Amino acid sequence: MNRPAPASAATSSTAPTDTAPDGTAPTYATTPAGMLGVPTTPADRLDELTARFPFPFTADRFRYSTNVQPAGVPVRTEVGGWGEAVVDVDGEYAAELAERADIVRRDPRRQATLPHMRPAAWDAMLTLMRELSAAYPESFTLEPLGGDEYRWHNALLGDRLRFRYGDDGTVADPMAYIGSQVQEDIVLLDQREQLYADAGVVTFAADWNFGFDLGMSFLEIHGPVPRIHEERVITRAHDFLQRLQPHEPYRRTNWTLTVGRRLDVSTETYPGWGPERAMVPSIDDDLFGELLHLRVEVQHLIRLADSGAVMFLIRTHLLPLRQIARIEPWRVRMANVLAELPEDMADYKGLIETRDRVADWLRSHGPHSGVGATRP
Numbered sequence: 373m374n375r376p377a378p379a380s381a382a383t384s385s386t387a388p389t390d391t392a393p394d395g396t397a398p399t400y401a402t403t404p405a406g407m408l409g410v411p412t413t414p415a416d417r418l419d420e421l422t423a424r425f426p427f428p429f430t431a432d433r434f435r436y437s438t439n440v441q442p443a444g445v446p447v448r449t450e451v452g453g454w455g456e457a458v459v460d461v462d463g464e465y466a467a468e469l470a471e472r473a474d475i476v477r478r479d480p481r482r483q484a485t486l487p488h489m490r491p492a493a494w495d496a497m498l499t500l501m502r503e504l505s506a507a508y509p510e511s512f513t514l515e516p517l518g519g520d521e522y523r524w525h526n527a528l529l530g531d532r533l534r535f536r537y538g539d540d541g542t543v544a545d546p547m548a549y550i551g552s553q554v555q556e557d558i559v560l561l562d563q564r565e566q567l568y569a570d571a572g573v574v575t576f577a578a579d580w581n582f583g584f585d586l587g588m589s590f591l592e593i594h595g596p597v598p599r600i601h602e603e604r605v606i607t608r609a610h611d612f613l614q615r616l617q618p619h620e621p622y623r624r625t626n627w628t629l630t631v632g633r634r635l636d637v638s639t640e641t642y643p644g645w646g647p648e649r650a651m652v653p654s655i656d657d658d659l660f661g662e663l664l665h666l667r668v669e670v671q672h673l674i675r676l677a678d679s680g681a682v683m684f685l686i687r688t689h690l691l692p693l694r695q696i697a698r699i700e701p702w703r704v705r706m707a708n709v710l711a712e713l714p715e716d717m718a719d720y721k722g723l724i725e726t727r728d729r730v731a732d733w734l735r736s737h738g739p740h741s742g743v744g745a746t747r748p
């Protein structure tokens with residue numbers, strides 16, 4: 373298990389952001405490259421982030437599939453590894469949780485627990501505390517005090533909490549509390565005749581909106597995704613999730629591209645980050661490699677033993693293209709995947725404007741420029 377490094381500021385900014393006349397959306401039309409105000413990954417964070425990065429491509433071609441595998445199995449990569457625990461704490465811990473707190477303060481709809489989900493929220497809180505203390509015993513302690521009482525200590529944040537499991541008088545909002553202790557976004561699904569997303573804390577959604585999806589079924593949520601219905605990916609995933617057993621967690625990865633080191637690219641904050649996508653075609657190659665990030669979600673699927681709810685964890689990792697290009701097998705593979713990605717999938721992922729340039733950029737930034745990557 374990698375121990376968390378000291379927390380650092382999660383982002384650095386290349387320059388102050390221009391502001392639109394209405395004071396909300398940034399505009400870039402007259403801003404020279406290098407002065408865009410888009411958050412980038414600080415150079416001193418690159419080594420740790422790369423060593424733990426869950427590079428998602430296992431072939432030169434990517435298609436949606438019900439790509440689930442047992443959790444907790446370590447994955448070795450060319451430069452490190454990931455996947456030992458269902459919770460993942462790294463050097464961004466304090467900064468990402470501060471960012472989450474700030475987002476929730478501005479927009480309380482990012483977290484919710486429908487009334488019938490109280491028991492599931494308690495279950496999620498205790499389960500995640502157990503996972504944290506098992507994976508990182510130097511940083512987190514969960515001490516049973518007898519009966520349903522526990523003492524929790526988070527040495528990274530200096531948090532202490534004494535609570536009685538299920539007693540709302542001891543923790544007012546268990547979902548909110550556990551959301552302040554893990555870097556993962558959390559969704560809890562209630563299993564009735566289908567699975568329904570009835571609780572969660574989601575501050576780092578990749579172009580979707582938790583407030584909008586709250587109360588929707590698993591099948592409704594996946595409605596906009598192309599191909600997966602014809603190819604039965606989602607109905608198979610739904611069957612699989614309904615049969616999920618306690619103590620047998622599974623995981624999958626998902627990916628997209630983000631302009632800048634931006635965790636919060638939720639639909640509702642589009643006015644803040646959408647224009648950054650639009651200005652990409654006009655930036656120079658150096659800045660392109662620094663700003664474009666491969667965004668990978670490690671998603672865990674866990675049946676909570678007490679309440680029977682399904683817990684869905686989403687841990688988001690971001691790495692700039694420039695860093696991907698330094699690892700030769702990653703550079704070649706990602707170039708091939710992007711060049712081959714079908715139009716409808718590129719469109720859904722919001723990559724129509726950028727994917728060719730990403731593929732070309734990766735090809736021309738190898739040790740022997742262009743060698744190794746093939747255009748199909």
Ligand code: HEM
Nearest residue numbers: 436437438439440559569579580593596597609628684721
């Ligand atoms: C085995 C389980 C699952 C599979 C195979 C699966 C598959 C997918 C796929 C292929 C996409 C499209 C992603 C992309 O191209 O960027 C997607 C999007 C999404 N998934 Fe899942 N998913 C699973 C579990 C879940 C669960 C449990 C939730 C709980 C809420 C969820 C919520 C979402 C959301 C909100 C989106 C974005 C949809 C949109 O853009 O409107 N997924 N999923």
